Amino acid sequence: MLRLTGLQVGYGAFTAVHGLDLEVGRSDIFALLGANGAGKTSTLMALAGHAEVKSGQIVFDGRDITGLPAAQRAAAGLAIAPEGRRLFADLTVAENLQVGGYAQPRRAAARNRARVIELFPRLGQRLSQTAGTLSGGEQQMLAIGRALMAEPKLLMVDELSLGLMPKAIDLCYRALERLRGSGLTILLVEQNTRRALEVADKVCVLESGRATWQGNAAEARADPAMIEARMGLARTETGAEAGA
Numbered sequence: 001m002l003r004l005t006g007l008q009v010g011y012g013a014f015t016a017v018h019g020l021d022l023e024v025g026r027s028d029i030f031a032l033l034g035a036n037g038a039g040k041t042s043t044l045m046a047l048a049g050h051a052e053v054k055s056g057q058i059v060f061d062g063r064d065i066t067g068l069p070a071a072q073r074a075a076a077g078l079a080i081a082p083e084g085r086r087l088f089a090d091l092t093v094a095e096n097l098q099v100g101g102y103a104q105p106r107r108a109a110a111r112n113r114a115r116v117i118e119l120f121p122r123l124g125q126r127l128s129q130t131a132g133t134l135s136g137g138e139q140q141m142l143a144i145g146r147a148l149m150a151e152p153k154l155l156m157v158d159e160l161s162l163g164l165m166p167k168a169i170d171l172c173y174r175a176l177e178r179l180r181g182s183g184l185t186i187l188l189v190e191q192n193t194r195r196a197l198e199v200a201d202k203v204c205v206l207e208s209g210r211a212t213w214q215g216n217a218a219e220a221r222a223d224p225a226m227i228e229a230r231m232g233l234a235r236t237e238t239g240a241e242a243g244a
Helices: 040-048 070-076 093-100 106-119 136-148 166-181 193-199 217-222 224-230
Strands: 002-011 014-024 029-033 052-060 078-081 154-158 185-190 202-207 210-216
Touching (some): 002 040, 014 052, 029 040, 070 078, 106 166, 136 154, 166 185, 185 193, 193 224, 210 217, 210 224, 217 224
Parallel strands (some): 029 185, 029 202, 078 154
16 A cells, blocks of 8 residues: 655755655554654655655555655545644634545535544534634544545554543544544554554554664564664653653
């Protein structure tokens, strides 16, 4: 479904991702793990067409999209629920969903909205409420729902659990599992390693913009200390993480 070869991503003179190679299989949840500044978000932004690809290749669904602008990548089936949600705070839930499906025919947009509400019933109860007044968990649901309105083949979710209460995290992760079951491919960026590993099929660990480990999630679940070490995390005697 997605193959990155030698991907180098940067902002001006700064390079955030160095020569990343990875493959995401169809209908998989692929977890991209790492501490702050590891290059996770930069990778997603490059895939979405919002960060400079200095070198390397992005092949999506059999097509080289490295040089395509963001709008054409979205039309090809890439969608993102970005870090921080980035909703239109003054628009209602219904209007935010409408924005997500703006390029879809009316019938498809209606079908996709019904799918989003079935996945997140709470959004159906808040269609007339402005996005800025939603709880953090509801905003994350809306960010995912807005991305789904484009009927993507690959859904990218950046920092799913950041700032959310445990119950909201559970709801969002259950939604990802349902989406995978429906055939959707998901690229998940997370700092919450434990939760990501519970649902992931494959894992790539980044540190300082470089892949330090890749493999099956089952291997990572069996050795979480190894994953933390590959993320560049150290633990004090009290068990607190340093370097995150």
